[in-house]
Amino acid sequence: MQTQLIRELEALLGKQAVLSSPEDLMLYEYDGSVELGSPRVIVFPSSAKDVSGIVRLANRYEVPIVGRGAGTGLSGGAIARSGGLVIAFSRMNRILEIDAANLRAVVQPGVVNLDLSRAVEHLGLFFAPDPSSQKSCTIGGNVSENSGGPHTLAYGVTTNHVTGVELVLTDGEIVRIGGRSIETSGYDLNGLLVGSEGTLALVTEITVRLMRKPEAVKTLLAVYDTLDDTTESVVSITVRAITPAACEMLDGFTLRAVEDYVHAGFPKDCAAVLLIEVEGLTEAVESQAAEITEVCREHRAREVRAARSEQERALLWRGRKEAFGAMGRISPMYYVQDGVIPRTRLPETLRRIEEISRKYDLQIGNIFHAGDGNLHPLILFDERNREQFARVVAAGGEIMRHCVEVGGALTGEHGIGMEKNELMPLIFTPDDLELMQRVRDSFNPAGRLNPGKVLPMGKACGEIRVPPTPASAAIST
Amino acid sequence: MTRPAQASLSRLEDIAGSGALLTGEAELAARAVCGMQPIAAVMASSAEQVAAILQFAAAEKLAVIPMGGRSKLGIGSSPTRYDLALDLSRMNRVLSYDPQDLTLGVEPGVRIEDLLRTLGEQKQFLPLAVPFAKRATIGGIVAANSSSPLRHAYGAVRDFCLGMEFVTGDGKQAKSGGRVVKNVTGYDLHKLLVGSLGTLGVITRVNFRTFPMPHSQGMFVASFSSAEAAFDFCRAVSHSVLTPQMVEVANPGTAALIFSGEFATRLEPRTWIVIVSAAGQPAVVQRYQRELGQLAGAAAAEDFLPLSDYEASSVMVKIQEFPRLMMERDASALIFRINAVPGLLAPLVAKLRVLAAQRELDFVALARAAGILYAAFLPPRENSAAPETLTQLIAEVYRTCGQSETQATAMLEWCPAELKNSPEIVWGPARPDFALMQRVKKSFDSQNILAPGRFAGGI
Numbered sequence: 001m002q003t004q005l006i007r008e009l010e011a012l013l014g015k016q017a018v019l020s021s022p023e024d025l026m027l028y029e030y031d032g033s034v035e036l037g038s039p040r041v042i043v044f045p046s047s048a049k050d051v052s053g054i055v056r057l058a059n060r061y062e063v064p065i066v067g068r069g070a071g072t073g074l075s076g077g078a079i080a081r082s083g084g085l086v087i088a089f090s091r092m093n094r095i096l097e098i099d100a101a102n103l104r105a106v107v108q109p110g111v112v113n114l115d116l117s118r119a120v121e122h123l124g125l126f127f128a129p130d131p132s133s134q135k136s137c138t139i140g141g142n143v144s145e146n147s148g149g150p151h152t153l154a155y156g157v158t159t160n161h162v163t164g165v166e167l168v169l170t171d172g173e174i175v176r177i178g179g180r181s182i183e184t185s186g187y188d189l190n191g192l193l194v195g196s197e198g199t200l201a202l203v204t205e206i207t208v209r210l211m212r213k214p215e216a217v218k219t220l221l222a223v224y225d226t227l228d229d230t231t232e233s234v235v236s237i238t239v240r241a242i243t244p245a246a247c248e249m250l251d252g253f254t255l256r257a258v259e260d261y262v263h264a265g266f267p268k269d270c271a272a273v274l275l276i277e278v279e280g281l282t283e284a285v286e287s288q289a290a291e292i293t294e295v296c297r298e299h300r301a302r303e304v305r306a307a308r309s310e311q312e313r314a315l316l317w318r319g320r321k322e323a324f325g326a327m328g329r330i331s332p333m334y335y336v337q338d339g340v341i342p343r344t345r346l347p348e349t350l351r352r353i354e355e356i357s358r359k360y361d362l363q364i365g366n367i368f369h370a371g372d373g374n375l376h377p378l379i380l381f382d383e384r385n386r387e388q389f390a391r392v393v394a395a396g397g398e399i400m401r402h403c404v405e406v407g408g409a410l411t412g413e414h415g416i417g418m419e420k421n422e423l424m425p426l427i428f429t430p431d432d433l434e435l436m437q438r439v440r441d442s443f444n445p446a447g448r449l450n451p452g453k454v455l456p457m458g459k460a461c462g463e464i465r466v467p468p469t470p471a472s473a474a475i476s477t
Numbered sequence: 478m479t480r481p482a483q484a485s486l487s488r489l490e491d492i493a494g495s496g497a498l499l500t501g502e503a504e505l506a507a508r509a510v511c512g513m514q515p516i517a518a519v520m521a522s523s524a525e526q527v528a529a530i531l532q533f534a535a536a537e538k539l540a541v542i543p544m545g546g547r548s549k550l551g552i553g554s555s556p557t558r559y560d561l562a563l564d565l566s567r568m569n570r571v572l573s574y575d576p577q578d579l580t581l582g583v584e585p586g587v588r589i590e591d592l593l594r595t596l597g598e599q600k601q602f603l604p605l606a607v608p609f610a611k612r613a614t615i616g617g618i619v620a621a622n623s624s625s626p627l628r629h630a631y632g633a634v635r636d637f638c639l640g641m642e643f644v645t646g647d648g649k650q651a652k653s654g655g656r657v658v659k660n661v662t663g664y665d666l667h668k669l670l671v672g673s674l675g676t677l678g679v680i681t682r683v684n685f686r687t688f689p690m691p692h693s694q695g696m697f698v699a700s701f702s703s704a705e706a707a708f709d710f711c712r713a714v715s716h717s718v719l720t721p722q723m724v725e726v727a728n729p730g731t732a733a734l735i736f737s738g739e740f741a742t743r744l745e746p747r748t749w750i751v752i753v754s755a756a757g758q759p760a761v762v763q764r765y766q767r768e769l770g771q772l773a774g775a776a777a778a779e780d781f782l783p784l785s786d787y788e789a790s791s792v793m794v795k796i797q798e799f800p801r802l803m804m805e806r807d808a809s810a811l812i813f814r815i816n817a818v819p820g821l822l823a824p825l826v827a828k829l830r831v832l833a834a835q836r837e838l839d840f841v842a843l844a845r846a847a848g849i850l851y852a853a854f855l856p857p858r859e860n861s862a863a864p865e866t867l868t869q870l871i872a873e874v875y876r877t878c879g880q881s882e883t884q885a886t887a888m889l890e891w892c893p894a895e896l897k898n899s900p901e902i903v904w905g906p907a908r909p910d911f912a913l914m915q916r917v918k919k920s921f922d923s924q925n926i927l928a929p930g931r932f933a934g935g936i
């Protein structure tokens with residue numbers, strides 16, 4: 001039957017659009033997470049009609065379907081956990097329209113995030129969600145995961161930037177929700193679909209908002225001798241109602257790895273730095289930068305300096321965005337966490353992570369979106385050491401539990417996927433989950449669309465899933 | 478529809494306490510929806526009570542409409558059934574407010590006016606400059622997705638609502654989202670409840686992010702001789718580096734309403750007027766004044782004026798209360814809420830004006846420049862329009878919005894109840910996505926007891 005399905009897929013899409021040899025399939029076993037799963041066949045549609053045809057075939061053969069963009073996701077969202085068919089959107093990568101007058105763009109799901117911003121740069125516009133993987137991740141993936149990034153502190157996450165979506169439903173029907181206008185009457189289906197991690201429908205076209213570039217940008221680097229001073233500064237910035245466009249924190253351990261790799265001028269002997277960006281009208285930027293500098297100094301920042309040139313600014317950001325990659329230089333593998341906490345709980349949370357690091361005898365680096373309380377502790381490990389990996393998973397679970405205890409959430413931007421679906425009961429009651437299940441069933445009644453994601457499967461309740469063997473390390477976040 | 482016996486209804490008193498069940502004629506009349514009166518009203522005081530009431534209603538197959546300040550019960554199509562009014566005005570507590578974290582959790586019955594006062598004490602606010610501000614409660618504002626001119630800078634309810642707790646049609650308590658400002662844990666079900674008019678669940682808690690009050694503010698008005706010039710100015714603002722708090726376009730009818738009385742000497746109200754507000758440090762506000770003045774000049778503005786703080790707050794109230802003021806002028810007003818891209822607002826307004834003129838109706842329009850248009854059609858003073866004229870106009874408005882060159886979606890937010898003889902009157906002709914909305918409705922309220930018939934596609 002499998003051969004028959006592949007033959008039908010080839011007839012539908014052409015031989016060049018179907019991969020099924022073992023060596024090809026291997027390349028699609030993993031994504032940016034530590035998960036693995038083997039699909040039976042990969043298909044490359046060129047249109048919504050292709051996707052619809054694929055879905056109808058998959059239904060006939062009763063095989064699971066998993067949508068995939070660039071495979072940079074960090075929670076296993078694009079992993080074919082139950083095998084089946086992977087729909088790779090890399091050939092649906094056209095920007096269909098740039099409507100500068102109305103600040104909209106219409107794109108296919110395989111368009112790379114940064115490519116859209118580059119395509120509208122000459123118009124003074126950009127696409128706001130900026131995950132660190134933006135050089136490779138796709139907008140379809142951003143929609144599935146409701147991706148964030150450093151500048152979402154000021155601009156909001158993907159859901160705040162999507163006005164319309166074309167979908168292929170599980171029965172193969174093609175339907176549009178929302179549109180080009182900022183709102184659409186009726187239920188907010190965009191709000192449901194964005195962040196549904198590919199479990200409700202397949203996205204084949206997206207209408208997004210474009211933002212106008214600010215007149216002035218100022219990037220500050222504040223250097224600290226203690227972690228507490230760093231986190232207290234973030235709390236004070238929030239409390240004093242200063243609203244930077246980005247407020248990122250890198251701890252000293254991470255910085256040293258980054259500096260050796262990027263040479264951005266980060267001091268290697270400090271406890272942590274804050275990378276803070278303010279944007280807007282020149283007058284506003286100057287006064288905000290002055291206020292932030294004052295707050296940082298009140299909290300004993302050893303140095304607060306502003307990037308003097310665009311080049312220096314770009315280098316500081318490269319240090320932040322390639323920090324995960326830099327980790328690869330000092331550890332064979334790492335497991336990136338993605339917890340969220342109320343911003344005022346930052347100091348105690350960082351102290352708790354230090355304790356957990358000592359308790360499990362693991363090195364944990366911290367690079368994260370401090371301004372919105374979105375943590376990314378990076379637990380380093382060596383995949384050949386199974387015993388150590390078990391400790392990694394336990395430490396990750398403990399960090400998550402702490403986030404929940406202080407009123408936070410399981411994931412701020414990486415998604416639940418197959419990594420944290422068994423942790424969902426930490427936040428949600430059986431009734432909450434049952435309702436989510438009912439909503440999913442109403443879109444995905446046979447459960448063949450991205451099975452085993454988001455909602456718990458009922459086994460190993462309340463635990464992070466331990467993959468038998470971790471896949472290769474994440475590229476970036 | 479089976480009407481339960483009085484004995485059965487007394488069960489509601491067991492749940493919500495003595496005095497919580499209202500059956501008096503005046504109390505029921507006050508809770509009528511589109512002319513339909515319930516057989517009883519029950520005042521809930523907690524989420525647990527709401528759950529118990531809905532379990533009872535589900536078992537008895539009673540159709541329930543939730544309400545708070547009752548200011549917006551006129552929005553939505555006529556209910557197909559309506560047995561029980563679920564009054565949430567007693568659920569009016571602020572459950573958590575962490576000014577340092579800029580987050581807030583409130584019960585649905587909290588009045589926006591009271592909440593803004595509480596936030597104001599901490600120099601914070603929610604960008605909800607919504608209509609019916611004296612009566613409106615958070616639950617109603619969320620359920621009706623009330624529009625605020627401040628959405629230009631801050632987004633709408635969906636953008637700053639962090640999570641919700643609610644009770645579904647089977648009487649089960651559920652939640653989604655959370656209390657942190659960034660969160661992708663599970664499906665964003667709470668976004669579905671925004672604007673759902675009580676058809677998916679009864680909201681028992683809403684979490685928001687709050688915003689710091691700006692240091693200073695300024696409001697400016699520019700007047701234009703044509704709609705095209707006014708919208709050209711809006712386009713120039715949106716293509717500049719300025720990021721105003723709000724940009725509102727008033728047609729001459731609306732301008733006359735906003736700039737009545739003492740303003741009349743300063744501005745010619747028979748023109749198109751754009752109202753822009755800016756916030757920030759005084760130097761920033763001064764720069765807005767300078768550059769907005771230049772942009773207005775380039776767009777051939779007839780006048781450009783900064784308003785005093787007193788004038789600005791009076792203008793703000795009239796903008797925010799636009800639908801209420803329209804209905805106060807004439808209870809038979811038709812008020813559409815239309816979503817369109819900014820660039821198509823001008824031609825859309827022009828077409829709607831023609832539709833009004835053909836029927837000798839007054840056309841009063843207020844547009845949020847980001848793409849939301851209130852279009853009101855009113856009979857000239859001391860006159861009335863024949864129902865068939867209005868029904869035909871409604872169809873024409875939907876047809877105009879649906880044209881490919883307009884690409885707009887519309888709903889008739891306010892109209893006389895007697896016109897609402899089908900859901901299409903209020904929601905427009907069926908769209909392909911209505912079928913998906915039906916699926917959502919079934920997941921939340923499989924027995925169809927929550928505000929049946931009130932929503933798009935007959936939901």
